[in-house]
Amino acid sequence: MSYLADLAVVTDPKEQALDTTWWKDAIFYQIYPRSFSDSNGDGVGDLGGVRDRLGYLELLGVDAIWLSPVMKSPMADHGYDVSDPRAIDPLFGDLDVMDALIEEAHGRDIKVTMDLVPNHTSDQHPWFAAALASAPGSPERARYIFRDGSGPDGSQPPNNWPSIFGGPAWTRVDSADGSPGQWYLHIFAQEQPDLNWDNAEVVEDLTTTLRFWLDRGIDGFRIDVAHGMAKPAELLDMNLEGNALMKNDDDDPRFDNDAVHEIHRGIRKVMDEYPGTTTIGEIWVQDNARFGDYIRPDELHLGFNFRLAEADFDAAAIRDAVTNSLDAVERVDGTPTWALSNHDIAREVTRYGGGDRGTQRARAMILLELALPGTVFVYNGAELGLPNVDLPDDVLQDPVWERSGHAERGRDGCRVPVPWEGTEPPFGFSSSTRTWLPMPPEWASRTVEAQLEDVDSMLSLYRAAIELRALRPEFSGTEVDWYGSPPGCLAFRRRGGLICALNATDVPIPLPPGELLMASAPLVDGQLPADAAAWLV
Numbered sequence: 001m002s003y004l005a006d007l008a009v010v011t012d013p014k015e016q017a018l019d020t021t022w023w024k025d026a027i028f029y030q031i032y033p034r035s036f037s038d039s040n041g042d043g044v045g046d047l048g049g050v051r052d053r054l055g056y057l058e059l060l061g062v063d064a065i066w067l068s069p070v071m072k073s074p075m076a077d078h079g080y081d082v083s084d085p086r087a088i089d090p091l092f093g094d095l096d097v098m099d100a101l102i103e104e105a106h107g108r109d110i111k112v113t114m115d116l117v118p119n120h121t122s123d124q125h126p127w128f129a130a131a132l133a134s135a136p137g138s139p140e141r142a143r144y145i146f147r148d149g150s151g152p153d154g155s156q157p158p159n160n161w162p163s164i165f166g167g168p169a170w171t172r173v174d175s176a177d178g179s180p181g182q183w184y185l186h187i188f189a190q191e192q193p194d195l196n197w198d199n200a201e202v203v204e205d206l207t208t209t210l211r212f213w214l215d216r217g218i219d220g221f222r223i224d225v226a227h228g229m230a231k232p233a234e235l236l237d238m239n240l241e242g243n244a245l246m247k248n249d250d251d252d253p254r255f256d257n258d259a260v261h262e263i264h265r266g267i268r269k270v271m272d273e274y275p276g277t278t279t280i281g282e283i284w285v286q287d288n289a290r291f292g293d294y295i296r297p298d299e300l301h302l303g304f305n306f307r308l309a310e311a312d313f314d315a316a317a318i319r320d321a322v323t324n325s326l327d328a329v330e331r332v333d334g335t336p337t338w339a340l341s342n343h344d345i346a347r348e349v350t351r352y353g354g355g356d357r358g359t360q361r362a363r364a365m366i367l368l369e370l371a372l373p374g375t376v377f378v379y380n381g382a383e384l385g386l387p388n389v390d391l392p393d394d395v396l397q398d399p400v401w402e403r404s405g406h407a408e409r410g411r412d413g414c415r416v417p418v419p420w421e422g423t424e425p426p427f428g429f430s431s432s433t434r435t436w437l438p439m440p441p442e443w444a445s446r447t448v449e450a451q452l453e454d455v456d457s458m459l460s461l462y463r464a465a466i467e468l469r470a471l472r473p474e475f476s477g478t479e480v481d482w483y484g485s486p487p488g489c490l491a492f493r494r495r496g497g498l499i500c501a502l503n504a505t506d507v508p509i510p511l512p513p514g515e516l517l518m519a520s521a522p523l524v525d526g527q528l529p530a531d532a533a534a535w536l537v
Contacts, residue, residue, distance in 0.1 A: 022111065023220070023278040023301060024335045026063035027370075027466060028377045032343045033070055033092055034078065035417040035437070036380055038430035045417065045429070047093035051101050054108055056448065060383060060459075061466035064111035066222050066280070068343055070098070071117075074124045076191035077399050079115070080224060081122035085209045095216075102217040111219035113278070118206050118263075119225040120192040128193055132173055136182050143202055144193050145185040145231060158183055160237045161254060165189050166404035169254070185235075187228060187254055189399045197229045197263055207270055214274045223267070226281030226294065226303070230259035250287050264299040271301075280304065280337070288328040295334040302337050302375055305329075309339050313352045313361045313531075315490045315504040319482070322372065322492075326480060329374075336374035340365055341382055347414050350388040357531060359385050363461055363520035364502055364533035370469050371492075371500035371535060373478045378462075381418050384446050385458035388413035395438060412437055421449035464518060472517070474498035474537045483512055499536040503528045512536060 037049025047070060057065060069079030072087040079089065088094050105112045121128060127143050134140035136148070147158040149172065157170035164187055171190045175181035185194045195202050210221070231254070238253050248255045264281070271277050281300040285291045295303045305328060307321035329336050340348045340362075352361035362385060369376055391412055398410025416437045419427035425439040426432065427447050444450070451459035469475050477495025485491040488505035491512050498517075503509050508527035514536030516523075521532040528534050 018276050020276045022063065022276065023280075023375060025373070026111070026375050027061070027469075028064045028066050028113070028280075028375065029057060029060070029062040030066045030068065030342055030377055030379045032068045032380055032415055035415050037418065037420070038426075038432070038435075041431040043426075043430050043432040043435045044091055046091065047088070047097045047101055051097070051104060054101075054104055054110065057110060058108045060463060061470065062110065062378065064113055064219065065105065066377070067112070067114045069115045069117060069224075071115075074122055074191070076122065077189055078397070080117055081120070081124075081189065081192045082117050083122040083124040083126075085117070085205075086212045099216060106217065112217070113220040113222060113280070114213065114218055115224055116209070116221040117224045118195070119228045120186065120188065120194045123191045123193055131184075131193075133176075135176065139201075141182075143196055143199050145196050145235075146182045147185070147235065149183050154182075155180070158185075159235050160240065161185075161187075161235075162240070162243055163188060163190075163403065164248070165400050166408070185231070187225075189403060191399075194231070195229070197231075197259070203263075203266060206267070210267065210270045211273075214270075214277060219276070220271075220278035220280065220301075222280045222282065223300070224282055225255075226264070226300065227260060227283045227285055228255045229263050230257040232257055248284055250285060250290070256285050256290060261293060261296075261299060264294065268298055268300070278302065288324060289331065291328045292332040292334065295329060296332050302335055303329075304339065304377075305337055306339065306345075308369065309341060309345050309348075313365070313504055315485075315488050315502065318368070318502065318504070319490050322480065336372065337377065338369045338372055338374060339377040339379070340369060341379045341414065342377070343379065343415055344411055345414065347379075347386055347388050348382065349385055350413075354387055358387065359458070360521060360531040363458060364531055366462060367465060367518070367520050367533040367535060368500055368502050370465050371475070371494065371498060373480065373494065379414075383459050383462040384418070384448065384451060386416075386418075386443070386446060389416045389437075389440055391416075391437065397437070416440075419443045419447040421447050461520065468517065468535070472498070472537070474517075485512075486510075497537055500533060501528060501536070502533045503530055506530050 034045045036045040037053050038045050039048030070088055070092045071082045072084035072089045073079045073082050088098050102112050130140040131144055148154050150156040157168050161169040163169045169187055170183040172183045173181050186192050187194055242249050278301040280302040281294055283294050283303040294300050305325045307325050311317040311321040325336050348362040349358040352358040396412050398412045400408050400410035417429040417435050417439055421428035423444045426435050451457035474497040479495050481493045483491035486509050489503050491501040493499045499512050499514050501512055508524045508529050511528050517535040517537050519534040521529050
C-alpha cells in the first residue's frame with residue numbers, strides 16, 4: 001500500500017447525520033477504475049487500488065466518488081457492455097472488495113456512486129444468448145429489438161440508423177437452420193445490443209439490479225445514455241445530414257423519445273425507497289426545456305449538462321454555457337451540474353490549447369466551475385493538470401478506432417493511467433511497467449507525490465479551492481448575478497457574497513472591488529493576468 005493510502009482518521013459512519021440532499025452541492029470525483037490505481041500488478045486499475053487511495057480522495061476534499069463500470073463484462077467497450085449487472089468483473093475484484101470499499105469510503109464520509117448501463121447489454125449476456133437460440137417473435141427475442149430486414153430478401157438493415165461508434169446500427173444473425181435471419185439494433189458497438197424497454201422483464205430486471213446495489217450501500221447511480229433507452233415504435237429512417245460519430249442532435253430519433261420519462265419515473269420510485277441516494281443522468285440534449293424534463297421532481301435527481309465542457313476558452317462562450325445551464329434547471333427547480341472533462345471528453349488542458357497556456361486556462365476554469373452553484377464533477381487526473389496523450393496506433397483500444405475504419409482515434413488519449421509517485425512510468429500506478437495504456441515519461445513532474453510538495457501546483461490549487469468552497473459562507477445561494485466586465489472577460493456574484501472574475505484576454509485587467517480570496521495565478525501589479533480567474537469577497 002502506498003504512503004498516500006492512509007492520510008486521515010476513519011470516523012464511525014453511524015455518527016454522520018443523514019443528509020438526503022447532499023448531492024445538491026457535492027463534488028463528485030469520477031474514477032475510471034482501469035486507470036486509477038492497480039493493486040494486483042496486472043497493469044490495470046481495480047477496486048483494490050481505489051481502496052488504497054481513499055486517503056488521497058479524503059485529502060483532496062471530495063464528497064463522493066463515481067465509479068465508471070465495474071460490473072461483469074467482456075470489455076468490448078471497457079465495461080459499458082455488461083454481461084451480469086449484479087456481479088463485479090474479476091478484472092476489478094469481487095463483491096467482497098466492493099463491499100469493503102463502500103464501508104471504508106463511508107467511514108471517511110465519502111459517498112460511493114457507480115455507473116448503471118440500462119440502454120443495452122453485452123452480447124455475452126445470458127439473455128442475448130437465449131435470444132439468438134430462439135425463433136423470431138419469441139419471448140427471448142422480445143427483450144431486445146429484433147426486426148426483419150428490408151428489401152425483397154431482407155438483406156438490408158431495417159432502417160438507415162448508424163451506430164454512434166460508426167457503421168450501421170444493425171447486425172444480422174443467422175436463423176436456426178443457418179440461413180440469414182433477423183437483424184438486431186445496437187446504437188453503439190455490435191457487442192452492445194439495445195434492450196427493448198417496452199418489455200416488462202427488462203423493467204423488472206433493472207429494478208432488481210437497483211435494489212441489489214442499494215442494499216449493499218451504494219449511494220446512487222450515474223445512468224449511462226439516460227436519454228436513449230426508449231425507441232420510437234416505427235423505427236423510421238433518420239436524416240443523416242447532420243450525423244457525426246459520437247454525437248447526436250435534438251432531431252435524432254435514436255434518442256430523447258418521450259417514452260423515456262416513464263422509465264425514469266420507475267427508477268425514481270425505487271430510489272425513493274432509499275432516502276439520501278441519487279441518480280445522475282447522461283443527457284445529451286441541447287434544448288433546455290427538454291433537458292429540464294429529465295430532472296423533474298419525479299425523475300432524475302441530477303442531469304449532466306455538457307455545455308461548459310463544450311465551450312471554448314472564450315468569455316462569451318463560457319457565459320452562454322453557464323446561462324444556458326442555469327436556465328435548463330431553473331424551470332423545474334432543479335440543481336445545475338458542472339463538468340470540464342470526463343472519460344469521453346478530451347482533457348481540459350488539451351482543449352484549452354495545451355502546454356503552459358492550456359494549463360493556466362484549466363487552472364482558471366476550475367475556479368470558475370467551483371464558484372458556480374450546484375454539483376461539480378471532477379475527472380480523475382484533472383486535479384493533476386493531465387493533458388490528453390497522443391498514443392501510437394498500435395495501442396489504441398477504444399472500439400471507435402476500429403468501428404470508424406481508423407477515421408476517429410477514439411477516447412483512449414484521456415484515459416491514460418494516473419501517475420502517483422516516482423520519476424518514471426508506471427509512476428506508482430502499478431508494479432508492472434506494462435500498463436494497459438502506456439504512460440508518458442514526461443509526467444514525472446505531474447505525479448501526486450510531486451504536486452503535494454509544491455504549493456503552486458494544480459493539485460494544491462484544487463485542494464485549496466475545494467476547502468474554501470466547503471467552509472466559506474460566501475458560496476451560498478443558488479442565483480448568479482453577472483457583473484459588468486472588460487471585453488473578453490466575465491464576472492459574477494453569488495448571493496452569499498462570492499465574486500468570481502475570469503480574464504480570457506491576453507493582457508492583465510483590473511479586479512472587481514473586494515478582498516482577494518484566491519487566484520489561479522499571481523497578480524501582475526495588482527491586476528488579474530491573462531488566462532486567469534480570481535475569487536473575491
